[in-house]
Amino acid sequence: MKRRDFLGKSILAGISPVFIDGWSVKAMAENPLVQFLNKAGNDDRVFVLIQLNGGNDGLNTVIPIDQYSNLSNARSNIVIPENKVLTLSGNSATGLHPAMSEMKGLYDNGLLSIVQSVGYPNPDFSHFRATDIWLTGADSNQTLETGWMGRYLDTKYPKYPTNYPNTNFPDPPAIQIGALVSPALQGNAASLGMSITDPTSFYQFVSGTVDNAANTPAGHELTYLRLVAQQTQAYSGSIKTAATKNSPANKSSLYPTAGQNSLADQLKIVAQLIAGGLKTRVYVVNLGGFDTHSVQVSATGGTETGAHATLLQKISQAVNAFQDDLKQFGLQDRVMGMTFSEFGRRIKSNSSLGTDHGAAAPLFIFGSKVNGGVYGTNPIIPSIVSVNDNVPMQFDFRQIYATILKNWFEVSNEDINSILLKQYSTLNFINSSSSGLTESKESKIDFIDNYPNPVSSNTIIRFACSEGFVRIKLFDGIGREILTISEGNYHRGTHEVVLDASSLHNGNYYYLVQSEGKQMMKTMIVAK
Numbered sequence: 130m131k132r133r134d135f136l137g138k139s140i141l142a143g144i145s146p147v148f149i150d151g152w153s154v155k156a157m158a159e160n161p162l163v164q165f166l167n168k169a170g171n172d173d174r175v176f177v178l179i180q181l182n183g184g185n186d187g188l189n190t191v192i193p194i195d196q197y198s199n200l201s202n203a204r205s206n207i208v209i210p211e212n213k214v215l216t217l218s219g220n221s222a223t224g225l226h227p228a229m230s231e232m233k234g235l236y237d238n239g240l241l242s243i244v245q246s247v248g249y250p251n252p253d254f255s256h257f258r259a260t261d262i263w264l265t266g267a268d269s270n271q272t273l274e275t276g277w278m279g280r281y282l283d284t285k286y287p288k289y290p291t292n293y294p295n296t297n298f299p300d301p302p303a304i305q306i307g308a309l310v311s312p313a314l315q316g317n318a319a320s321l322g323m324s325i326t327d328p329t330s331f332y333q334f335v336s337g338t339v340d341n342a343a344n345t346p347a348g349h350e351l352t353y354l355r356l357v358a359q360q361t362q363a364y365s366g367s368i369k370t371a372a373t374k375n376s377p378a379n380k381s382s383l384y385p386t387a388g389q390n391s392l393a394d395q396l397k398i399v400a401q402l403i404a405g406g407l408k409t410r411v412y413v414v415n416l417g418g419f420d421t422h423s424v425q426v427s428a429t430g431g432t433e434t435g436a437h438a439t440l441l442q443k444i445s446q447a448v449n450a451f452q453d454d455l456k457q458f459g460l461q462d463r464v465m466g467m468t469f470s471e472f473g474r475r476i477k478s479n480s481s482l483g484t485d486h487g488a489a490a491p492l493f494i495f496g497s498k499v500n501g502g503v504y505g506t507n508p509i510i511p512s513i514v515s516v517n518d519n520v521p522m523q524f525d526f527r528q529i530y531a532t533i534l535k536n537w538f539e540v541s542n543e544d545i546n547s548i549l550l551k552q553y554s555t556l557n558f559i560n561s562s563s564s565g566l567t568e569s570k571e572s573k574i575d576f577i578d579n580y581p582n583p584v585s586s587n588t589i590i591r592f593a594c595s596e597g598f599v600r601i602k603l604f605d606g607i608g609r610e611i612l613t614i615s616e617g618n619y620h621r622g623t624h625e626v627v628l629d630a631s632s633l634h635n636g637n638y639y640y641l642v643q644s645e646g647k648q649m650m651k652t653m654i655v656a657k
């Protein structure tokens with residue numbers, strides 16, 4: 130979506146801006162995404178989307194311990210000391226940044242799933258375009274005007290906003306805490322919602338007071354307009370009721386002091402509104418600062434400290450406190466959350482103690498209904514990397530969306546294909562007991578290899594699988610999809626496919642063998 134068009138739609142959609150505890154809160158009305166969440170599938174579940182703006186460095190977040198030597202060679206000036214990496218329970222090959230001790234605790238207790246190397250074919254390294262792709266669900270060569278879940282129900286409520294809110298839908302179905310309405314929540318015509326925007330504190334908002342302007346005629350008018358704007362918000366009553374229902378509003382003592390962790394401040398509001406009985410289904414929050422081209426780590430302290438460590442600690446503390454709050458309110462089974470960033474960073478660090486725009490990166494899914502564990506294999510770190518080498522994708526981000534739609538919101542396969550514009554296989558990071566849907570049987574990849582490697586002309590890719598559909602793709606070192614080597618139905622056993630590498634340039638390449646959400650990836654070197 131073009132930024133100019135998006136801004137126009139967002140501005141037209143909002144009535145006026147509102148701040149809760151200093152955070153701009155936008156309550157999206159019955160746009161297609163919201164209609165979908167209220168009308169289709171399970172209507173009691175809440176999804177929290179945490180956007181990490183700037184492109185998070187996945188290799189210093191989820192650390193491939195089993196390839197530490199090559200990782201250290203590639204980023205010697207920023208790599209986390211191996212003895213300080215937090216190892217995961219039952220997984221000695223993978224660890225977390227030492228600033229994420231709370232996330233390690235969630236993982237060890239089965240409340241966190243880590244999905245490795247999430248991205249899309251032919252990545253775009255522009256912040257704006259990459260973000261647009263993630264939020265609209267577009268291909269890299271495609272521009273969409275609607276959000277990734279908005280398309281399916283775009284025609285279901287054509288008369289909105291007539292008669293909304295009403296008895297059946299008294300609450301805002303989606304709330305964004307932050308600036309603009311996310312393109313993920315965009316309908317065909319506009320993001321049809323209210324925005325509560327008043328630069329007052331949360332407590333002023335829920336008590337119905339406003340900041341007084343200057344004691345002048347113009348100031349009196351401004352004070353009056355502020356109060357009228359607050360009182361005329363269609364959903365302000367239900368939000369206020371939810372916000373004031375509990376005393377204290379939040380039960381967890383794990384939240385950092387207000388103002389010290391912006392993500393925690395946002396999630397604290399989300400927990401307060403959920404616990405207050407607001408029936409909103411989707412919350413969007415953000416944390417910025419991940420565009421770490423320079424001074425990603427401390428120049429004087431250890432590499433486990435610095436700007437990136439501070440950001441990761443904020444995520445860890447915020448998510449842990451939020452999860453604890455939900456548990457104390459008895460709401461943990463209703464809420465699931467996900468982190469994502471528009472892209473990862475390059476394998477090789479730069480000379481400024483930073484990393485440049487990359488391709489795929491890990492993301493976190495958290496909640497009491499996740500299966501836990503690490504999905505996918507650790508990114509492959511070649512022994513020799515150039516400044517352009519990237520982590521290629523193992524999972525398309527739309528596989529994550531398809532899984533959430535199917536196994537959390539219980540959307541049919543037919544509708545998911547319509548929403549996401551094509552078919553994507555799902556993963557099993559959501560507990561199957563969370564959904565009444567029957568999971569399809571999945572094929573399994575047992576091993577992959579190729580010989581010779583390095584390759585000068587032809588190489589044979591070998592793989593073993595159970596019976597099912599298998600696709601083999603080739604990616605270059607930058608993370609771009611080069612070609613589909615083979616795809617089709619294979620019987621159980623070991624198979625061989627020949628790859629003609631005569632047209633490939635020298636360098637690192639990756640081949641990915643996929644089968645119904647199960648996949649393995651390996652690297653090969655072309656040297657002529």
